[in-house]
Amino acid sequence: xxxxxxxxxxxxxxxxxxxxxxxxxxxxxxxxxxxxxxxxxxxxxxxxxxxxxxxxxxxxxxxxxxxxxxxxxxxxxxxxxxxxxxxxxxxxxxxxxxxxxxxxxxxxxxxxxxxxxxxxxxxxxxxxxxxxxxxxxxxxxxxxxxxxxxxxxxxxxxxxxxxxxxxxxxxxxxxxxxxxxxxxxxxxxxxxxxxxxxxxxxxxxxxxxxxxxxxxxxxxxxxxxxxxxxxxxxxxxxxxxxxxxxxxxxxxxxxxxxxxxxxxxxxxxxxxxxxxxxxxxxxxxxxxxxxxxxxxxxxxxxxxxxxxxxxxxxxxxxxxxxxxxxxxxxxxxxxxxxxxxxxxxxxxxxxxxxxxxxxxxxxxxxxxxxxxxxxxxxxxxxxxxxxxxxxxxxxxxxxxxxxxxxxxxxxxxxxxxxxxxxxxxxxxxxxxxxxxxxxxx
Numbered sequence: 001x002x003x004x005x006x007x008x009x010x011x012x013x014x015x016x017x018x019x020x021x022x023x024x025x026x027x028x029x030x031x032x033x034x035x036x037x038x039x040x041x042x043x044x045x046x047x048x049x050x051x052x053x054x055x056x057x058x059x060x061x062x063x064x065x066x067x068x069x070x071x072x073x074x075x076x077x078x079x080x081x082x083x084x085x086x087x088x089x090x091x092x093x094x095x096x097x098x099x100x101x102x103x104x105x106x107x108x109x110x111x112x113x114x115x116x117x118x119x120x121x122x123x124x125x126x127x128x129x130x131x132x133x134x135x136x137x138x139x140x141x142x143x144x145x146x147x148x149x150x151x152x153x154x155x156x157x158x159x160x161x162x163x164x165x166x167x168x169x170x171x172x173x174x175x176x177x178x179x180x181x182x183x184x185x186x187x188x189x190x191x192x193x194x195x196x197x198x199x200x201x202x203x204x205x206x207x208x209x210x211x212x213x214x215x216x217x218x219x220x221x222x223x224x225x226x227x228x229x230x231x232x233x234x235x236x237x238x239x240x241x242x243x244x245x246x247x248x249x250x251x252x253x254x255x256x257x258x259x260x261x262x263x264x265x266x267x268x269x270x271x272x273x274x275x276x277x278x279x280x281x282x283x284x285x286x287x288x289x290x291x292x293x294x295x296x297x298x299x300x301x302x303x304x305x306x307x308x309x310x311x312x313x314x315x316x317x318x319x320x321x322x323x324x325x326x327x328x329x330x331x332x333x334x335x336x337x338x339x340x341x342x343x344x345x346x347x348x349x350x351x352x353x354x355x356x357x358x359x360x361x362x363x364x365x366x367x368x369x370x371x372x373x374x375x376x377x378x379x380x381x382x383x384x385x386x387x388x389x390x391x392x393x394x395x396x397x398x399x400x401x402x403x404x405x406x407x408x409x410x411x412x413x414x415x416x417x418x419x420x421x422x423x424x425x426x427x428x429x430x431x432x433x434x435x436x437x438x439x440x441x
Contacts, residue, residue: 039435042204045426046197052429053193057126060186064129064179068122071136071175075116078168082112085161112165115139126186133179140176143169189429196425199418206415207438213408220401227394234387238380246376253368254377260368264361268305271354275304277343278323284332285323293319304347308355320348 040048086109118139123129241247282301286294299306300316307316324344326332334340419436426434 038433039437040426041437042200042207045200045422045434045436048426048430048434049193049196049200053190056186056189057129060182061123061129064182065122067175067178068120068132071132071172072119074168074172074175075119075139078112078165079116081161081165081168082109082116085109085112111142115142126190129179129186130183133176133183136172136176136179140169140172143172192425192429196422196429199422199425203415203418203422203436203438206411206418210408210411210415213404213411216404217401217408220397220404224394224397224401227390227397231387231390231394234383234390238383238387241376241380241383244376247380250377250380256368257365260361260364264358267354267357267361271304271347271350274343274347274350275301277340278347280334281323281327281332281337281340284334285326297323300347304351305354305358307351308358313351313355317348317351320344 085105118135120132120135121128123132279301282297286297289297296316296319300319307313310316321344323332324341327334327337327341327344415438419438422436423434426432
């Protein structure tokens with residue numbers, strides 16, 4: 001607040017707000033809530049907060065009602081002072097000061113009239129109270145500016161009005177302090193109310209999340225029961241299939257097929273091992289040849305087992321012979337050529353034998369094939385796969401369940417903590433101890 005330093009003496013300070021005014025509590029809400037049960041739902045608590053907030057605001061405005069009226073009366077009195085000052089002729093001994101004093105008087109009169117003519121509406125809500133206080137503070141600042149800047153002339157030539165004006169401005173300055181105290185106390189209470197509202201909203205969200213977790217757990221438990229039943233059913237079906245005569249036949253067929261496949265693998269690995277020694281020679285020999293010839297050479301070196309399924313292998317045997325001659329005549333120069341030459345002959349010798357043996361094994365597999373035998377094995381594989389997937393899904397569901405339980409425990413701790421805070425806030429605001437219900441009873 002500005003100091004009205006055109007005053008030569010200080011007035012006495014008015015007493016500050018009484019303890020009752022400085023310690024605004026929601027005493028009325030206590031009487032309002034006496035008819036309520038001590039146990040409140042979240043909705044009940046929000047309604048209670050609304051009543052508390054309305055009551056503490058109404059109480060403050062009621063207590064300050066006379067202060068609001070006095071403010072307007074003081075403004076009216078200041079307006080009267082301005083009118084008296086405007087009509088008064090000031091006696092000025094020094095002629096040269098007359099224009100300055102006259103202009104100063106006119107400036108002060110205009111400022112006082114402008115500010116004092118603003119009759120403030122008596123507030124009935126918190127927002128109106130804030131507007132009233134802000135308007136008063138703005139007027140006090142402007143009163144201070146005009147009187148301070150002309151203090152010497154006012155004290156010298158307008159003593160009579162200065163004393164009266166000093167008293168009025170001191171009164172509205174004290175009123176401003178009184179309103180500030182009330183505003184601070186009310187804002188503090190409203191802040192607690194708003195924090196309590198936010199906490200109730202957070203509590204509601206936590207309760208909803210907890211209920212969702214409980215529903216999710218029920219759903220997972222039901223799903224796990226179904227999965228357990230499904231796994232048991234698959235085990236029974238697998239046991240039934242394995243105990244059938246067809247399964248024994250199918251298993252015998254499977255073992256025989258595995259034996260033949262192992263023999264095929266041994267033959268193919270042996271052929272690949274021989275052909276791998278010819279890689280360098282084949283790469284050098286392939287330069288400048290046609291695409292078809294290069295593909296045949298690639299088959300000889302990297303996929304020799306495929307030759308067995310060609311109707312005529314003579315082209316491949318001829319290529320082997322040509323590659324060997326190129327190495328022998330040094331048209332294709334490779335390191336350790338003497339060691340490599342033998343593999344041309346070995347592969348040329350093995351290819352016809354390999355074709356004969358591999359086709360023989362393929363023929364055995366064809367003869368072993370039996371639709372019924374294969375069907376029961378396929379069914380068994382299918383049931384085993386279904387059981388495996390059910391087990392994997394069951395494990396995943398149980399892991400998800402553990403995570404939900406862990407999160408639910410955290411939420412429950414948060415609910416306990418925030419419940420304690422809310423109940424303490426409600427007790428502070430209403431001086432009554434309430435219990436917030438978090439579940440229907």
